[in-house]
Amino acid sequence: MTAATPPSSVDMSVDLAGVRLPNPMMTASGCAANGREMHRFIDVAQLGAFVTKSVKAQPVSGRGTPRMAETPSGMLNSIGLQGPGVQAFVEEDLAWLHSIGARVVVSIAGSTASEFAGVARAVVRSRYASAVAAIEVNISCPNVANRGLVFACDPASSHKVMTLVREEVPRGLPMLAKLSPDVTDIVEIADTVLKAGAHGLTMINTTLGVAIDVDRLRPHLIAATGGLSGPAIRPIAVRAVWQVAGAMRAGRIRTAPIVGAGGVRTGRDALELVAAGASAIQVGTAAFNDPTAPERVGRELEALIAERGFTRLSEVTGIAHERFTP
Amino acid sequence: MSARTIAAREGAGVVQVDAEVLGNSAVGAYRHLTLVTPGLAEIARPGQFVALAVGDGTSSMLLRRSFSIHRVSPAGTYGATTEIVVAAAGPGTEELTRLEAGASVSVIGPLGKGFPLPSQPVPCILVGGGYGSAPLFWLAEQLRERGCPVEIVLGAATADRLFGVVEARRVADGVTVTTDDGSAGTRGWVSDVLPDLIARTGAGVLYGCGPMGMLRSMSAIASDHGIVAQVAVEEAMACGVGICMTCVMPVADQHGTTKMVRSCLEGPVFRGDRVRWEAFDDGLCRVPADAVGAPKEAR
Ligand SMILES: Cc1cc2nc3c(=O)[nH]c(=O)nc-3n(C[C@H](O)[C@H](O)[C@H](O)COP(=O)(O)OP(=O)(O)OC[C@H]3O[C@@H](n4cnc5c(N)ncnc54)[C@H](O)[C@@H]3O)c2cc1C
Ligand SMILES: Cc1cc2nc3c(=O)[nH]c(=O)nc-3n(C[C@H](O)[C@H](O)[C@H](O)COP(=O)(O)O)c2cc1C
Ligand code: FES
Numbered sequence: 331m332t333a334a335t336p337p338s339s340v341d342m343s344v345d346l347a348g349v350r351l352p353n354p355m356m357t358a359s360g361c362a363a364n365g366r367e368m369h370r371f372i373d374v375a376q377l378g379a380f381v382t383k384s385v386k387a388q389p390v391s392g393r394g395t396p397r398m399a400e401t402p403s404g405m406l407n408s409i410g411l412q413g414p415g416v417q418a419f420v421e422e423d424l425a426w427l428h429s430i431g432a433r434v435v436v437s438i439a440g441s442t443a444s445e446f447a448g449v450a451r452a453v454v455r456s457r458y459a460s461a462v463a464a465i466e467v468n469i470s471c472p473n474v475a476n477r478g479l480v481f482a483c484d485p486a487s488s489h490k491v492m493t494l495v496r497e498e499v500p501r502g503l504p505m506l507a508k509l510s511p512d513v514t515d516i517v518e519i520a521d522t523v524l525k526a527g528a529h530g531l532t533m534i535n536t537t538l539g540v541a542i543d544v545d546r547l548r549p550h551l552i553a554a555t556g557g558l559s560g561p562a563i564r565p566i567a568v569r570a571v572w573q574v575a576g577a578m579r580a581g582r583i584r585t586a587p588i589v590g591a592g593g594v595r596t597g598r599d600a601l602e603l604v605a606a607g608a609s610a611i612q613v614g615t616a617a618f619n620d621p622t623a624p625e626r627v628g629r630e631l632e633a634l635i636a637e638r639g640f641t642r643l644s645e646v647t648g649i650a651h652e653r654f655t656p
Numbered sequence: 657m658s659a660r661t662i663a664a665r666e667g668a669g670v671v672q673v674d675a676e677v678l679g680n681s682a683v684g685a686y687r688h689l690t691l692v693t694p695g696l697a698e699i700a701r702p703g704q705f706v707a708l709a710v711g712d713g714t715s716s717m718l719l720r721r722s723f724s725i726h727r728v729s730p731a732g733t734y735g736a737t738t739e740i741v742v743a744a745a746g747p748g749t750e751e752l753t754r755l756e757a758g759a760s761v762s763v764i765g766p767l768g769k770g771f772p773l774p775s776q777p778v779p780c781i782l783v784g785g786g787y788g789s790a791p792l793f794w795l796a797e798q799l800r801e802r803g804c805p806v807e808i809v810l811g812a813a814t815a816d817r818l819f820g821v822v823e824a825r826r827v828a829d830g831v832t833v834t835t836d837d838g839s840a841g842t843r844g845w846v847s848d849v850l851p852d853l854i855a856r857t858g859a860g861v862l863y864g865c866g867p868m869g870m871l872r873s874m875s876a877i878a879s880d881h882g883i884v885a886q887v888a889v890e891e892a893m894a895c896g897v898g899i900c901m902t903c904v905m906p907v908a909d910q911h912g913t914t915k916m917v918r919s920c921l922e923g924p925v926f927r928g929d930r931v932r933w934e935a936f937d938d939g940l941c942r943v944p945a946d947a948v949g950a951p952k953e954a955r
Contacts (some may be wrong), residue, residue, distance in 0.1 A: 360901070365900035367921070369667035383901075389949035391916045394935070394942040400748075403716040405894060409901045410948070412916060422782050449898050472698035543939075560718050595713065618895035619709055620720050621764070622663045622672065 336528040340635050341642040342599020342628070344378060346587055346611050347504035347529035349463050351378035351433065351610065354600075354643060355628035357535035358614030359437035359468060359508070360409065361559075362624070364423035367432075371621040372524040374390045377626075378610060382423065384439035384468040387448050389415040399541040404560030404593075405615060407547070411439055411471060416449045420456040425470040428461035430568040435506070438495070441474035443487070445493040448593050454500060463505065467528070470510040470535035482510040482535070485522040506589060508532040511566050520574045521583040532589040532612065533570040537563055558601050560593055560615040567592025567608050571656055575607025575648050595623065604631070605650040659692040659735070662762070670897070671695040674740035675763040676732055677755045683815045686787055686794035687742045687753040688726070698767050702795035703865075703888055703925045704763030706738060707896030718896045721748045722920070724765060724791040724865060738765065739869040741790040741819055768924045769865055771795055771886050777803030778860035781853055782828070783846050783874055785866020786812045789819045791888065796827040796865060805829050807857055811846035811870070815839040830857075847873040854881050861877050861886065862928075868936060874953040885928030906932035906944050914947040923946025 342353040356379045362368045364382050371426055374380045392412025399406045415420065416438075429432045436453050438444035450465055469481035469488045481487045492507060499505050507523035509516060510533040512634040520531055536557025549555075571590050578585045590608030594600050595616040603611060612633070613624040620626065631643075664671040675691040682688075697707070703867075707720035723740040730736050732915050739759045744750045755761055780799050782792040791811050796806045808828040812818045813836045819838075833841025842849060847870070851858070854877070864874045865888040880884035893903040897920065900927070904916040905923075908930045917923070935941050943950045 362898060363899045363901070370665055370670050370897075371663040371672060373665070391947045391949035391951070392901065392904065393900075394893055394940060395904060397904075398719075398892055400717065400719050400894075403718065405719060407894075407900075407902065412901050412904070415949070419721070481746045494859070546939065556875070560717075615718060618900050619720065620662075620672075620713070620762070621895070621897055621899065 331605040340632050340640060342632055344643065346610060348502060349504055351463065352594055353378040353628055353630070354610040354614045355624050356435060356589065356610060357381045357415045357617065357624050358612035359466065361614035361617050364419070364551070364569050365432065368519050368617070368621055369430065371512050373623040375430050376499045377432070377624055379433040380427060380461045381435040381439050381612060382419070383413055383465060384411055384418050384437040384471070385449060386411060386439050387416055387445050387467070389413065390417070392511060394552040395557070397549055397553070398459055399556065401539070401541060401558065402562060404558055404562030406541055406551060406558055407536070407557040408551050411555070416452045420452060424456060424458040424461065425455070428458040432461060433463040434464055435464045435466050436459045437468050438510070439468045439471045441472070443494045446491050447498050450495045450498040454503065456496060462503065465495065465499055466506040466508050466532055467491060468508045468535070469565045470508060472573045480510055480512070482519060485519060488519060489522050489526045492523050492528050496527035504529040506530040506532045509570070510535045510548045511570050516570050517573055517577045517583065520577070520634030524586055528586065530589060530606070531574065532591055533574065533590045534563070534567045537566060542650060561592065561595050561599070563598055564593025564602070571603055571608050572606040578652060579648065579651055594627060597627055597634050599633045600627050601634050601646070604646050607648040607649050607651065609644070644650050659694050662694055664695050665947045666923040670764065670767060672762070672764045674760050677757055677759045679757055680755055681740065683759050684818060685743065688821060689742060689755065690761055691738050691740070691761065693738040693763055693765070694736050695906045696763065697730045700725050700728045700738065700766035701770035702791050702798060703770030704766035704768050705896070705924060706763050707893070708752060709762035710751050715769060717748050717751070718770070720894050721766065721895050722753060722886065722896050726817060727794045734907055738763070743787050756845060766896060768920055769922065771888070771925050773798060773802060773845050774804060774861055779805040779807070779857045780861045781807045781809060781850070781857065781859045781891060782809070783850070783862060783864040783866070783870070784819070785846065785870040786817050787819050788866030789824070791865055792822055792863065794821045800827070805857065807832070807853060807859070809834070809846050809849060809853065811835070811866070815921045829948060845876060846870060850874065850877050850933065851881070854883070857882060864888065865880060870925055871928065872933040873938070875931065875933065876929055887920055887931070888924045888930045889926060889931070890924070892918050896920050905941060906935045906947050908932065916943060916947060941948050
């Protein structure tokens, strides 16, 4: 029973590197499965875009359990990119998302650069490609060839992935690079992937953590380390967006839209990321608490923007940079 | 504060409500909570569960906690209510057991697949470990409505951790109680009394809810006797609604293919002989090497 939204005076539409989205709200990859389960609570076709779980070429079982630990205002996960493989993804999940009229950002992953390209090719050449609004390249997974080093932590590897994927993605379809905060200089990685042809950036993926089970005195997760997400990491996400948007404004790197992710639970949280420079917002872990969160946050964000006297979302994007005097 | 529906899409079979706590009373070592849940009680079935949020939208405990539905009353004086039995196991359940009448709590349900009911009036044995017995009494009533003779076995570490002995006597043809320390009923485990009970009653189905170890031995005993066990598992869950992939377990399908399936969506009730019990060890569950998409051995 979604409350009827009063007609708003705020234009919430987003220009995502040439693709128009009616609103900035997205799910975050891996936090809404592939849509059907969340569709029981909200109409996922009403979101700006639905972001799928990262899909690899072949089926992946993911890790054993426990693969989750709750932490203060967040959680650690080591799901291990569980998924059906791109062929089943296209035939079942993308087909379904297409059938309900959703705008889909397909998140792709791989253990090698050519695996990424193969997955992208299978998606964009599929008969449901018209539902795809963008490809999000999850370079935050480990590079098998490079002894498990995460692609997004290494400029050369991330450059190679983006270059190969770009060759598969047709003109007009934005390619977003999803960055890890676990790097020395996120502006350098942003610069690299933009030079390799990324049309936009998604920031941030989870940041690495460990929880110890103090009864058994051993790591809580079967994989020991996991990705930290939830409100606990919001300041890190705001920082990443702030630094990269700042570099774009200063002309140090190419300008491109930024999709903000990390710890968004309310409209205020989303507004922080927008003011720091994000044009669109993904809601991840908060949906585990409230499956309506991706839609609710959008409503709250719109009300906050209206309250502050703006008529367009785009007027607020990055405004904190203008109002900051060092 | 009264109950309010947050999300309920037509035909979704699940609702999200801000429920009002109608009652919270002590039962042995547990708390018995009655929640006003419009739209939920009407569609729930035994074996399904609910996922409760801890605190409000600012709580630092972000993940929902799952509880078996003890029973539902679709049309009580206060409208539709759902009852659950909560053991204070950690910070989240401790906070939930402190909820007072009149308080509000976010509830999502009914979730998961319930216990399948036999089409024939076969004798059934229902086995509950600790608070795991919570969903069994409602199940017993439904089985008896179908003409199935029902035996209930309740086991726990100590007498105060048993749940529902009196209620069991009301809804079953026979009740057996076991405790590890002998403080009530027979000393020992439920698995000690099961073989005799199966032989005596000619049971065709075992239903179980409780700790994994108990469900595993129940499943083995059922297989030994050539009968089916339907067990409600408890895997750590972050969302309960199928969007996080944290609650997976290795389960074989009817063709024998093992997949890591979401216990919140495909479960919590599984056929005991389909669960790959050997994968569970000392609080961990490893991916069986023959599971779909299992990691390849050292590259
Ligand atoms: C389908 C199902 C039905 C359940 N029914 C009941 C019931 O009727 N009564 C009852 O008292 N308890 C029940 N449980 C167990 C209950 O959900 C956990 O005890 C509870 O989640 C632990 O929360 P906590 O805050 O006390 O512990 P914490 O350790 O702080 O929990 C942290 C996180 O881990 C998860 N978690 C930890 N332990 C468990 C566990 N044993 N099972 C599932 N998730 C866990 C929590 O949900 C939470 O997300 C059920 C669990 C499941 C999956
Ligand atoms: C359980 C879980 C699974 C995730 N799976 C993926 C994934 O497959 N691909 C990806 O790019 N990010 C994945 N993420 C990261 C999220 O998309 C998001 O970047 C991160 O959680 C930060 O946002 P949040 O704090 O709103 O959750 C996952 C996060 C969680 C919690
Ligand atoms: S608990 Fe989230 S998918 Fe099962």
